[in-house]
Amino acid sequence: SSSDLSDKCYFVPLPSIPPSTANRTVPWGEPTIHYANGTTCCSSLDEIRENLDTIDAQLVKLLSTRASYVREATRFKSTLADVNDPSRNQQVIQGAVDAAPSVHLPQIVAEIVYEGIINSSVLFEECIVSTTPISEVICS
Numbered sequence: 001s002s003s004d005l006s007d008k009c010y011f012v013p014l015p016s017i018p019p020s021t022a023n024r025t026v027p028w029g030e031p032t033i034h035y036a037n038g039t040t041c042c043s044s045l046d047e048i049r050e051n052l053d054t055i056d057a058q059l060v061k062l063l064s065t066r067a068s069y070v071r072e073a074t075r076f077k078s079t080l081a082d083v084n085d086p087s088r089n090q091q092v093i094q095g096a097v098d099a100a101p102s103v104h105l106p107q108i109v110a111e112i113v114y115e116g117i118i119n120s121s122v123l124f125e126e127c128i129v130s131t132t133p134i135s136e137v138i139c140s
């Protein structure tokens with residue numbers, strides 16, 4: 001049912017959309033982004049992608065700052081086995097999932113993005129803690 005799909009996509013009710021026929025007339029529905037100045041977005045896929053590019057540039061900067069602290073964490077780990085902390089990983093992922101509804105972030109996005117952030121961070125730390133010469137190159 002559509003409520004099952006809503007659960008999967010968002011974990012909260014979504015506005016109703018046209019039936020998933022193969023040929024919806026586009027753009028269907030009304031713009032869903034409302035700016036404070038009373039205007040709305042978006043009226044083209046290009047306009048949407050410009051906004052996504054701006055946000056992605058911000059995310060990359062934030063990920064870089066996060067990675068610098070992840071690198072720092074290795075200074076407090078003496079062996080490769082100390083790097084991965086599954087209970088802390090779960091705490092971080094659950095924290096993101098729990099915070100998601102309050103900022104209207106779909107919980108499935110929070111969960112999967114955070115799994116990716118944690119998995120890549122653990123690999124990055126393992127790369128740093130490994131003492132092979134190549135790690136000098138590929139962890140930087």
Ligand SMILES: C=C(O[C@@H]1C=C(C(=O)O)C=C[C@H]1O)C(=O)O
Binds near residue numbers: 070073084088
């Ligand atoms: C950064 C750490 O190392 C790993 C990476 C984590 C992260 O990216 O948040 C969390 C736990 C560890 O698996 C840490 O121990 O806090």
